[in-house]
Structures are given as C-alpha cells and as structure tokens.
Amino acid sequence: MSDADVTEIATETMMVAAKVAAPILLTALLVGFVISLFQAATQIQEPTLSFVPKMIAVAVALLITGNWVLASLVDFTHHLFDQLPRLLDRT
Template sequence: MSDAQITDLAVQTMIVAAKVAAPILLTALLVGFAISLFQAATQIQEQTLSFVPKLIAVAIAMVVTGNWVLSELVSFTHQLFDALPALLGRS
C-alpha cells in the first residue's frame, strides 16, 4: 500500500463520514439556533427548552435520512471491499 493510496482512502472515508453526519448535525444546529433566538427574545432560560426539541428534531432527521445513510455506508463498504486486493498489492 502506497502513501497515495492511504491518503486517498482516508480522504474518501472523511467525505463519507461528513456526508453521513451532515443531516443530523445540520438539523441539530438549525433547531438549536432557532431555540436560542426564541430564548433570547423571550428571556426564558429553561434548559429543557433547548434539549427536548433538539432531541425530537434529530430523531426525525434520523428516521427521514436513515435509509440514505445506510445505503451510503453500504456502498462505501462495497467499494472498499472491492478495492481491497488492489490496496494489498494482489491482483
């Protein structure tokens, strides 16, 4: 395995990880931002007010994007297993 192959594999892995995590992280970010704006406008500083809606929104995002996330991970795993002989130097 050459350094270029290892670097390419690491880049592909990070891209897949970012694509898989993005829907959940963006949902939590947007809901958290909306809740913080609401809390700043109303001066309500209740901790559960930010936690519960974020938890519900992330759960909904996981249900909605779960099939796509699973297919992305399975596709990447198949690509990795198909490239394994070439990565090990065996044809």
C-alpha cells in the same frame, strides 16, 4: 499499499463521514438556533427547552435520512472491499 492509497482512503472516509453526519448536525444546528432566538426574545432560560426539541428534531432527521445514511455506508464499505485486491497486489 502506498502512501497515496492510504491518503486516498482517508480522504474518501472523511468525505463519507461528513456527508453522513451533515443532515443530523445541520438539523440540530438549525433547531438550536431557532430555540436560542426564542429564548433570547422571551428571556426564558430553561435548559430543557433547548434539549427536548433538538432531540426530537434529530430523531426525525434520523428517521427521514436513515435509509440514505445506511445505503451510503454500505456502498462505501463495498467500495473498500472491492479495492482490497488492488491494494494487496502492490505490496
């Protein structure tokens, strides 16, 4: 396995990780922003006001995108296992 192979696998891994994490992180970011605007407008500084809606929104995002996330991870794993013979022949 060469340095280029390792770099290619690492790059692909980071791209898959970013795609898989994006829906959940963006949901939490959007809900957190809306809640912080609400808290700034009403001057209510209750910690649970930001935590509970964010937790519910992330759970809904996981329910909606969970199937796609699992399919992406399985496809990536199959792709890695398909590359194994090619990578082992170079050694």
